[in-house]
Amino acid sequence: MKLVIANLKMNLLFSDIKKYKSKLEDANVKDIIIAPSMLYLSYFSDSSINICSQNGYDKDSGAFTGKSSFKQLKSLGVKYALIGHSERRSLSKEGNDVISLKVESALRNEIIPILCIGETKSDKEDGKTFKVLKEELEVLKDKNIDSIIIAYEPVWAIVIKKEVKTYCDNFKIVYGGSVKLDNVKEICDSKYVDGVLIGGASNDADNLIKMYNVVNNV
Ligand code: PGA
DSSP states (O other), X not given: OOEEEXXXXXXXXXXXXXXXXXXXXXXXXXXXXXXXXXXXXXXXXXXXXXEEESOOBSSSSSSOTTOOBHHHHHXXXXXXXXXXXXXXXXXXXXXXXXXXXXXXXXXXXTOEEEEXXXXXXXXXXXXXXXXXXXXXXXXXXXXXXXXXXXXXXXXXXXXXXXXXXXXXXXXXXXXXSSOOTTTHHHHHHXXXXXXXXXXXXXXXXXXXXXXXXXXXXX
């Protein structure tokens, strides 16, 4: 069984989300993982669809205006959380210190982290790929990890596996970055990946269902 994770980012209005949710429920894709905008997470609370937050704050509660804690997310039924997504690393300047606290907090609140890692174009050009990936994975050091998912853009999944194994035994590696209907099967057929993280191509529920069916040979 390969994982299909949809990251809707900051897309879709509430009226769209209502249709989106009912299409997924009708299609019976119950082990799919959906990361809608934080605003819509509670709308999925009563659903059998696995919900994932796109972010979270490491403190459990307190005077932190505009933040949502992993503890609060857990109370909504959130099972997974994207942590360290490249857009947060670049737009919000999140680094290892912040990301490590988030991983810790998600684990403490029994949310499975989907830790996103990947080198930038310039890291790659400078031959720093493995150095960067190794550093990004250091946030897993000294954590009590039951299970975790690593989302990785480029194609070095086999090397990543070896590195992640030094931190925990129970993990999956999913591939993210321009996954589309016409390449999802080929990506998922690789024995090195356990599934996909789909961004743009997941905004259309019909397209996402098609991708899910292709991956699962339905
Ligand atoms: P993309 O996004 O599929 O639109 O490339 C993937 C992601 O950034 O989560």
